[in-house]
Amino acid sequence: MTTFHLPVARVHRGLSSLGEMFAIGFEGLRRTWDIRAWFWEFVEQCVFLAKVTTLPVILVALPLGATVALQVGDLAGQLGAQSATGGAVIVGLVREVAPIAAALIIAGAGGSAITSDMGARNIRDELAAMEVMGVNPVHRLVTPRMWAASLVSTMLASLVIMSGAVGGFVFNVLLQGVTPGAYVDGAMGLLRTSDLFVTLFKAWLFGMISALVACHKGMNCAQSPVGVGRAVNQSTVVSFMLVFAFNYIITTIYFLAYPPVT
Template identity: 70%
Template sequence: MARLTGTLGQVGDLFIITLEGFRRTWDVRSWFWEFVHQCWFLTRVTSVPVLLVSLPLGATVALQVGDLAWQLGAQSATGSAVFTGTVREVAPMASALLIAGAGGSAMTSDIGARHIRDELAAMEAMAVNPIHRLVTPRLWAASTVAVLLVPLVILAAAGGGYFFNVIVQGTTPGAYFDGATRLLSLSDLLVTLFKAWIFGFVAAMVSCSMGMKCDTSPAGVGRAVNKATVVTFLLVFTLNYVISTIYFLAYPPRAY
């Protein structure tokens, strides 16, 4: 019972911090430069890893699907599989997981270190709301960068798939890129960007909340970083399933 009460309390703190961060969103001048700083930091720590993850991922999908398609005599379907899987599922998930793993852990450790040094309490003593000053820009920065990472994931995965499917397996470039327009629609891209925005926001929300509520010790900060990463991953996978299910029910895939 005590564990359940503690969990519900943490969920309540999470939503309170998030709503309080939203409350002063309109006052852009108070957090704009921190937002720019966080965007630059997240871009710097996630852009190269997302390319390194997406290239072999696209190549692996192209290699496995290409072998199966070759046996079935449908080599041109490889491009469709790579683009469809990347745009609908891989791109938002890859951007969100890197935001949570690289950027979110840094957010948790930074805010947690401020917490154990009583910097948050000092800000409150100076009539500065630490949530408005620290959490609000991080929420918007993480969601913005997550959306901007989506094109990088798509291009990198498409490049890796192109190498194996066209150069190694001999499929024509026209047949490979035909999949980008045959099975995909504008709604697929819009939903992908929406999912990336939501996932980035969730990553920052959990990371900031864990940092502000961590135990006042270095070990407490370390546990908060680990907990924030695990919770973010679970929430992202759950939300991805829910959003994808609703989308496919509302817009069934086109048959060819």
């Protein structure tokens, strides 16, 4: 009986935690209109997230685009369609790689810092002190972090596309002999304006989810430094799981509504 109830209790705790997290998210969005209360915190978080994520994104995107171009170009060369490598690289970057890479960097670098900050405030009872003074910590702390992470994630997605395209260009054009025109034309023939809009929307949503998970885990961690460390680890894992789950759902809906060009 105990063995049976153990997984049920874990599922119950997981669903309760998920419900609390989305409740915090809706509460944070509810007071978005009160910009004066959180604007400067939003600016500070944007600057901080941009500092800790820009360089890692570039270092990830450049070799990623080059590796994809190298592998796809080698395979396409065997099939006599090496000029299509540019299309495969850029389409892959725009549709899938850019929003996921941006979200993972936000969750790994920025989200861990947000969780640590919120956890430190929690164990020092700063959150409780804010409530005593009549200040809602969700409105004052969670709202600006959610919007900052979503904005920075959207900008990082554009940076991933540019960096990956440059890395793919170097390998495909300079090393494999494909003409620059063929590299660009291959991408332009497959991309649609809706692809870019969906990519930016996914990056925006994934950034907000990553910040929400980080804030929730930090605000509900155990009252000890060990609890903060565990919250950081949990926030990263949960963010990754939610990002991949939402990416699958959005991509499936998008391809059903707008089938790929053949």
